[in-house]
Amino acid sequence: MVIKVYRRGELSASRPLAGFWLHAAFESPGTDYEEDRISLDNYVSKYPAAVYYVKVVGDCMEYSGIESEDLLVVDKSLTPQNGDVIVGVLNDQYILACYVEFEGKMYLMPDNPKYQPHQINEYDRFTIEGVIPHSILNQRRQNSVRVNRLQQLLRIVRARISA
Amino acid sequence: MFALIDCNNFYVSCERVFQPELRGKAGVVLSNNDGCAIARSQEAKDLGIKMGTPYFELEKLVEEGKLWFRSSNYTLYQDMMRRVTSIVCETWPEMEIYSIDESFCDLRMFHTHDLEAMATRLRAKILQCTGIPVCIGIGRSRTLAKVGNRIAKKYFKESGVCVLDDEPRTMFALQNLPIEDVWGIGPRNAAKLIKIGVNTAYDFATINNYEYVEKRFTVTGLRTWYELNGKSVLKMEYVQPDKKGICTGRSFGQKTDDYKVIEDALCAFVQNSAPKLRAQGSLCGQLQVFLHTSQFEVVHKLKSAAYTMELAIPTNITQELLRYAVESLKRIYRPGYPYQKVGIFMTKLTPAAARQTYLLEDMNKRDNLLTVSRIADRLNKMMGKDMVRFAAMGYVQPWKMRQGYLSKRFTTRIDEVLRVGK
Numbered sequence: 001m002v003i004k005v006y007r008r009g010e011l012s013a014s015r016p017l018a019g020f021w022l023h024a025a026f027e028s029p030g031t032d033y034e035e036d037r038i039s040l041d042n043y044v045s046k047y048p049a050a051v052y053y054v055k056v057v058g059d060c061m062e063y064s065g066i067e068s069e070d071l072l073v074v075d076k077s078l079t080p081q082n083g084d085v086i087v088g089v090l091n092d093q094y095i096l097a098c099y100v101e102f103e104g105k106m107y108l109m110p111d112n113p114k115y116q117p118h119q120i121n122e123y124d125r126f127t128i129e130g131v132i133p134h135s136i137l138n139q140r141r142q143n144s145v146r147v148n149r150l151q152q153l154l155r156i157v158r159a160r161i162s163a
Numbered sequence: 164m165f166a167l168i169d170c171n172n173f174y175v176s177c178e179r180v181f182q183p184e185l186r187g188k189a190g191v192v193l194s195n196n197d198g199c200a201i202a203r204s205q206e207a208k209d210l211g212i213k214m215g216t217p218y219f220e221l222e223k224l225v226e227e228g229k230l231w232f233r234s235s236n237y238t239l240y241q242d243m244m245r246r247v248t249s250i251v252c253e254t255w256p257e258m259e260i261y262s263i264d265e266s267f268c269d270l271r272m273f274h275t276h277d278l279e280a281m282a283t284r285l286r287a288k289i290l291q292c293t294g295i296p297v298c299i300g301i302g303r304s305r306t307l308a309k310v311g312n313r314i315a316k317k318y319f320k321e322s323g324v325c326v327l328d329d330e331p332r333t334m335f336a337l338q339n340l341p342i343e344d345v346w347g348i349g350p351r352n353a354a355k356l357i358k359i360g361v362n363t364a365y366d367f368a369t370i371n372n373y374e375y376v377e378k379r380f381t382v383t384g385l386r387t388w389y390e391l392n393g394k395s396v397l398k399m400e401y402v403q404p405d406k407k408g409i410c411t412g413r414s415f416g417q418k419t420d421d422y423k424v425i426e427d428a429l430c431a432f433v434q435n436s437a438p439k440l441r442a443q444g445s446l447c448g449q450l451q452v453f454l455h456t457s458q459f460e461v462v463h464k465l466k467s468a469a470y471t472m473e474l475a476i477p478t479n480i481t482q483e484l485l486r487y488a489v490e491s492l493k494r495i496y497r498p499g500y501p502y503q504k505v506g507i508f509m510t511k512l513t514p515a516a517a518r519q520t521y522l523l524e525d526m527n528k529r530d531n532l533l534t535v536s537r538i539a540d541r542l543n544k545m546m547g548k549d550m551v552r553f554a555a556m557g558y559v560q561p562w563k564m565r566q567g568y569l570s571k572r573f574t575t576r577i578d579e580v581l582r583v584g585k
Contacts, residue, residue: 049249050292052574054581061584068584071577076292087583089183096584115585129294 044134050077054087060110061096066135074130085132091125164270164278164301167308168251171296173264174202177243178233180294181573181581190231193218196414197234234569242574246293254285267305282324302327305397306390309346310336310364337365347387352380368392409436412506420498425505426489432507433488434552437481438540446477448511452491455504468495476521477513480532485553
């Protein structure tokens with residue numbers, strides 16, 4: 001007669017006695033302290049229901065550190081203040097610019113001196129679609145900036161050596 | 164008091180939020196197959212375009228540049244609806260989502276507040292944060308809230324808010340509402356009522372004999388009668404009840420008798436429905452496959468067939484459902500008919516938690532299959548529909564929704580967000 005002795009954990013895998021597996025190992029002492037990971041949604045806006053994202057095309061906002069292909073956060077719950085970067089619709093066209101009010105007039109100013117500011121006149125159909133509180137800049141894409149940083153470092157080091 | 168928040172021309176408004184060139188112009192959103200108009204802008208309504216107008220009748224207007232159209236982009240609409248409801252919920256937390264563009268709120272805890280001011284503020288906030296215009300109706304019952312909403316849409320378009328809190332206003336609203344537009348009165352009852360000289364909601368509410376109402380129009384009619392008289396009898400449903408059955412079926416782009424095409428389509432529908440089953444924690448106990456030829460085809464004999472299969476072991480595993488569905492299809496398919504539509508109907512849903520285990524069942528294999536299905540569900544949710552799928556659903560999908568004029572999924576896909584600047 002063959003008697004097969006099963007030890008704990010050796011039960012045949014294809015026919016468990018219960019229809020599910022029980023995990024009998026020790027529970028992590030951290031389980032009760034688990035929290036949600038950090039999520040940018042709640043950081044970029046107080047009001048996530050009003051948050052949208054847009055992508056930048058072109059160099060019109062270069063001087064604000066907003067480069068082409070950067071991702072921008074649009075918060076529609078914010079009221080635009082003087083100097084805010086905004087997304088608007090000017091005569092059925094989306095426009096990205098700084099919003100400036102001056103002497104009772106509204107201006108849309110691209111942050112690149114290459115382009116002219118636009119004063120909203122009475123014939124324009126203009127609405128502000130949302131304020132941009134944050135932009136996501138890709139630090140690794142800008143090859144030129146990285147070269148400049150290297151030059152900067154070399155300059156500092158060389159200056160120290162010569163001193 | 165109760166409120167009904169209803170988005171104006173919701174699908175069209177969603178399209179307009181991200182495509183400013185569509186604003187102020189007549190336009191429609193088409194049904195799943197780009198077959199007919201299912202949503203119209205106010206301008207399109209003014210042009211006399213009816214709900215359900217087939218696309219080919221609109222083609223001329225489109226060519227003349229008088230009308231724009233889009234395929235229905237449910238991903239976008241669903242996300243916009245979530246935003247709207249989350250804003251409503253902040254102001255009036257006792258909320259019931261009634262449909263994709265309507266929610267009811269119970270305002271009884273706000274009886275000391277100025278509801279009109281609250282509603283006006285809420286409406287402005289929804290418009291600012293989402294770009295979707297809404298109308299808000301408030302009344303002493305859910306039916307009156309709905310009445311208020313219709314009145315707001317019709318007469319107070321600018322403010323978009325109508326509060327029926329005093330007698331003269333309620334009377335005005337009811338007198339101006341045709342009986343067939345009353346919520347809960349079907350077309351048949353409306354015809355009956357018009358025959359006896361009841362033409363408006365006011366006439367119906369002032370029938371002062373509730374026994375007569377109950378006798379003629381059953382308990383549903385009586386409920387409506389109470390509600391119109393300001394007595395709330397309809398309960399709020401805060402949690403959507405689980406579905407009793409799941410039905411997926413769609414017409415093919417063109418008629419076909421190719422078995423392979425029909426089977427592919429059916430398998431795809433099974434794969435669409437199975438995640439819904441799993442998401443609500445149900446098992447399917449009965450499965451029906453149906454197959455129709457075109458109803459407009461005169462040359463061929465009208466043929467509609469269905470096969471119902473009782474599942475001895477209820478399941479929500481895609482592989483098993485696929486096997487049963489294909490087996491059923493094989494029993495009803497006959498070559499040579501121009502088939503127009505195939506579909507699947509899953510019923511006898513039971514909660515998965517209460518599932519019995521069977522003696523000769525391989526539980527491990529079952530768990531593995533279920534795990535695979537769950538992972539596939541998660542991947543598909545994360546990376547887009549049909550990212551992971553069974554080969555059974557085919558690769559070329561000639562039956563697929565046409566959706567030739569779909570806008571981008573601006574709010575759920577990072578590679579489809581708006582592009583701005585110059």
